[in-house]
Every structure is written in C-alpha cells, then in structure tokens.
Amino acid sequence: METNRSARRRAAALRTTARHTARPTMAAALLAVLALLVSACGALTPGSEADSGRPRTVPRSTVVPDEDVTLKLTFADAPVMVDALIVAFHKKHPNITVEPSYTQFADYVKSIKLTMASDSAPDLAQFAVGMDDIAARGDILDLAPYRDAYGWRAKFPAANLDQLTGSGKRAASGKHLYGVPAGLSMTGIYYNKELAKKAGITHPPRTLAEFEGQLAAAKKAGTTPLGVGALDSGGLHLWAALVNNMMPPKDYRDWVKGTPGATIKTKGTLAATKKLAEWSRKGYFDDSANGTAQVDSTGQFTRGESVFLINGNWAAGTLAEAMGKKAGFFLMPGTRPHARAVASGFSVSYAISSRTRHPRAAGAFLDFLGSREAAKIVSANGFLPPDEKAVPIPKGVLGEVARAHRRVTADNGINHFPDFTAPNMLDPLRSGVQKLIAGRVTPSAYLDSLQEVWAGRHTE
Structure with a gap:
C-alpha cells in the first residue's frame, strides 16, 4: 500500500x-x-443590474x-x-x-x-x-x-x-x-557544482559581470554554459531575470499592471535585452536552444550537458533527486554587489x-x-x-532555493511574470526572445513590439 x-x-x-x-x-x-x-x-x-443583488465583498x-x-x-x-x-x-x-x-x-x-x-x-x-x-x-x-x-x-x-x-x-x-x-x-539559476569546479568556478557570482565571466569560463572549458529551453518558457525566464535586475521593480510592476504612462522601453530594459542577444552571439546557449523545451533543457542539465540552467523552484525537487549535492542555485545577480534581490514568481x-x-x-x-x-x-x-x-530550511539545493526566496521576500523583490501584462503578450514575448537568440530582431525593435501590445491593452 x-x-x-x-x-x-x-x-x-x-x-x-x-x-x-x-x-x-x-x-x-x-x-x-x-x-x-x-x-x-x-x-x-x-455596478450593472445583472449582478447588483450579489455581494461584492466578504464580511468583516x-x-x-x-x-x-x-x-x-x-x-x-x-x-x-x-x-x-x-x-x-x-x-x-x-x-x-x-x-x-x-x-x-x-x-x-x-x-x-x-x-x-x-x-x-x-x-x-x-x-x-x-x-x-x-x-x-x-x-x-x-x-x-x-x-x-x-x-x-x-x-x-x-x-x-x-x-x-x-x-x-x-x-x-x-x-x-x-x-x-x-x-x-520563483525563478533563478541552477548550476552543476562539479562542472563549475572543472571550469574554475568556485562560488556563485556576486554581480552580473562576474556571472558573465563564469559563462565565458564554462565555454572555454568545452561545456555549454547556460541551458535555455527557449521553445516555451526558458528564454522568457532569462530575459525577465535580466530585466528584473536592470529595471526598477516599481517601474516594472507599473508596466505589468497597466499603470498609465508605464513603458518597457527604458535604458535598463534595452541594456538587459542587448545582454541576452550578446550572450547568444558569444555562444553561451546551445545552438538548439530555440528548439528545446524547458523540460528538455532541465533533463540535459541533470545529465551534465550544461554548467548553468535557467528554471524555477518547481524543478528543485527533480534536480535534488537526480543530482544530489552536485546541484546548486542562485538568483540572477545584479549589476553591483549586494544589490536588491529580485526574481520572477x-x-x-x-x-x-x-x-x-x-x-x-x-x-x-x-x-x-x-x-x-x-x-x-x-x-x-x-x-x-x-x-x-x-x-526548517531543507538541505542541499532545496535549501539554497529557500534561502534565496527569503532574500527576495525580505527585499520585496518578487515580480510578476511579464506575460501577465496582457492576454496576448505571451507570443510576442516568447517569439521575440527566440528572434533575439537567432539574431533576427534588434533589441530596440523587440521592446517596441512589447510596448505596442501593452498600449493595445491598457490605453483607451
């Protein structure tokens, strides 16, 4: 039984x-x-007659x-x-x-x-x-x-x-x-501690620049640096993680919620979008990232086919079981040390x-x-x-996820997933990231397309 x-x-x-x-x-x-x-x-x-007889709120x-x-x-x-x-x-x-x-x-x-x-x-x-x-x-x-x-x-x-x-x-x-x-x-970055050590990586990155150096080190060591399942949500998670660290949370949340005057076309989001395109040009993703689903990129990671992986806490249990002490986790780092902890969730x-x-x-x-x-x-x-x-905080990668979440909670840094912005926002987000990875759209044009969808939803 x-x-x-x-x-x-x-x-x-x-x-x-x-x-x-x-x-x-x-x-x-x-x-x-x-x-x-x-x-x-x-x-x-x-306020219409059709539902005026039903309660609108709970009793106090x-x-x-x-x-x-x-x-x-x-x-x-x-x-x-x-x-x-x-x-x-x-x-x-x-x-x-x-x-x-x-x-x-x-x-x-x-x-x-x-x-x-x-x-x-x-x-x-x-x-x-x-x-x-x-x-x-x-x-x-x-x-x-x-x-x-x-x-x-x-x-x-x-x-x-x-x-x-x-x-x-x-x-x-x-x-x-x-x-x-x-x-x-909550989303973040998983890493294979054994592969990282072989590439000379001894600790999670403290800044975005340090993470870029680790990606370069992983590539030099002959391993795919970052697993990205861009066929569905992996590429979108990566773009959002970069945006979270380069756009003030209040400005981002205003955009997602449709606050009048909000925009995704900022200096910070342009830098984040350029960064994703740059990482693709440098070969930090697998060549088949656009044809790989997130569940498949996760499977590849457990088999040692990438040093890092973009995914959410929902994958932690699977990774803990498959990799044990080899799996680690950290939040996408900010542009400066000890920056506010932010993540999509x-x-x-x-x-x-x-x-x-x-x-x-x-x-x-x-x-x-x-x-x-x-x-x-x-x-x-x-x-x-x-x-x-x-x-109690669990052991292993589950504990690393839990501690990271406590940081984000303490910093009030949980942001909506970007597709919450509008019912028809997902396709431009996902296909746009795929085009960025393939070099078929400019970062500026990508942001223009997102703001156009936003305006159609939130502008009278």
Whole structure:
C-alpha cells in the first residue's frame, strides 16, 4: 500500500512540475480566455443590474460558523498538496468539509470563467492570473476586509498579496484583494557544482559581470554554459531575470499592471535585452536552444550537458533527486554587489466565489493557508511556503532555493511574470526572445513590439 501511495505522489509531482515548467504559456492562456469572455459580457460589469443583488465583498468578521458546512473547491495545481491541506484544515475545523474538484489545467483554462459565472459555481477556486478581469464580472469577492480582520499582511509576503490586488483600469484604487497565496514560485539559476569546479568556478557570482565571466569560463572549458529551453518558457525566464535586475521593480510592476504612462522601453530594459542577444552571439546557449523545451533543457542539465540552467523552484525537487549535492542555485545577480534581490514568481492562489453561501467558512480556509501547519505541507510538496519561518530550511539545493526566496521576500523583490501584462503578450514575448537568440530582431525593435501590445491593452 505504501508503495502505491508513493507512486501516486510521484506521478502527481511530475504533473505539477510539467505544469509549472510551461508556466508563462498557461498564464497567458488563462488571461486570454478571461479577457475574451469579459469582453463578451459587458452587461455583467460591476455596478450593472445583472449582478447588483450579489455581494461584492466578504464580511468583516473572523467568526467561523458552528454549523456543518460543505465547501466546493475547484483547482488545477498540485493535487497531492491540496488534498493534504484539506485534511489538515478539517482537523482544525471538523464541521467544515472541503470537497475538491481537480481539473487538468488545459480544461480548467477553458471552463473556469463560465464555471465561476454559473449559479452552480464552487465556493473556492484557484486563480493564478487575471484577477482584475474576473473581478470585473463580479464573480469573486473582494477579500480586503479579511486581509485586515485576519491580519494577512503579517502572514503573507507583501509582494505576493500585491500580485493579487486589483489594479489598472479595472480597479482604480488597487486596494481590492482577490486571492490568497498558498505555495509560492520563483525563478533563478541552477548550476552543476562539479562542472563549475572543472571550469574554475568556485562560488556563485556576486554581480552580473562576474556571472558573465563564469559563462565565458564554462565555454572555454568545452561545456555549454547556460541551458535555455527557449521553445516555451526558458528564454522568457532569462530575459525577465535580466530585466528584473536592470529595471526598477516599481517601474516594472507599473508596466505589468497597466499603470498609465508605464513603458518597457527604458535604458535598463534595452541594456538587459542587448545582454541576452550578446550572450547568444558569444555562444553561451546551445545552438538548439530555440528548439528545446524547458523540460528538455532541465533533463540535459541533470545529465551534465550544461554548467548553468535557467528554471524555477518547481524543478528543485527533480534536480535534488537526480543530482544530489552536485546541484546548486542562485538568483540572477545584479549589476553591483549586494544589490536588491529580485526574481520572477507568482503563487498557487485561491479566491472566494461571489455566489458562495459560506463566505466565513471559505475565509477560514484561506486564513489557514497562512498557518504553520499549511507551510509544512506546502514545503513538503516542493513549493515555497508564505510563512518561511514555519519550516526548517531543507538541505542541499532545496535549501539554497529557500534561502534565496527569503532574500527576495525580505527585499520585496518578487515580480510578476511579464506575460501577465496582457492576454496576448505571451507570443510576442516568447517569439521575440527566440528572434533575439537567432539574431533576427534588434533589441530596440523587440521592446517596441512589447510596448505596442501593452498600449493595445491598457490605453483607451
């Protein structure tokens, strides 16, 4: 029996790893679906007669109901983790039963907006992106009263709550909260310690210039310096990592959220984009990077075919198992020593339906996600817990990822993935990076194309 349970867990973990490996693609797909359906349902925008009878926000109360309550939860990420969270929550609140409904992510993306707009909508639903579009329909509740009543600012990282607040044209004040994070994600650079040592690399780089020197040393040693799965999300992760360190976080976040006047065409982002193109010209990526998926570049890395790899924390468990002590991790370094720690990331997050009859019970479940019990479960399933101090730092590469995440959290340096900017932003981002790698577009023209998409989304 124990063997079968372990097998099921490994299979679920592989599904989760695959899901996050293509994270930007799925994020953009969800945004696209949401935007399309919102535009088709103008009569249901906030304040219209169609939804004026439903609540817009949760009650300002932390009192958990005494009666028996059943909450329905729909989700598409980490089924093993969700099951464990539900069991632990039920032990704390025996009168509240959470019934999970897991859907493959592709099907989830296609159906979630219609699901949340129906009279049979679940009480709780997972959302990773598109909070503003969904809230514009009035299908989810503003959680700001719970944020204050439960003290969520002290339980969850500020950057991750900010990612789940209303912004842009759809929530003028930006004070509305539409989700609560459970497991957190973050991208960075993995490295093979044995191959690095053979190339004369003895420690993680402290600056971007030092990292460039290490890439050159790896190439001189006859090994592919940096594994990049640019066919899907690897190249995009690399570009974003460079931009994160060359563009002030506030300016970047304003651009992602659609703040009037924001632009990606800055001196810093041009330098970051030129840097990526320069690394390609110098042969720091494999010649087949544009035809390599991120999961394949990760496999190549575990086999010793590159010294470094761009990927996210969701790959740490796989790398730890395959490489043991040989695997290491660091954040993309800044242009100067001891620079602010920044990285792309998001979270597996949950929202409350505006059609629920049990908002207080649902609120108790969301609050549980910030508990120490939940943190242990999240960490055991390969994610980064919001309450980092609730679990000991793991050993090996998992510990290096955890310590890096603590740095980023302390510096309020978690940034949205760039494709969160607009429903149709992913293709220009991804194909543009591929063209940069192939030398078929100039850095300036690439940024122009991104800003054009941004203007189409955020300019009246």
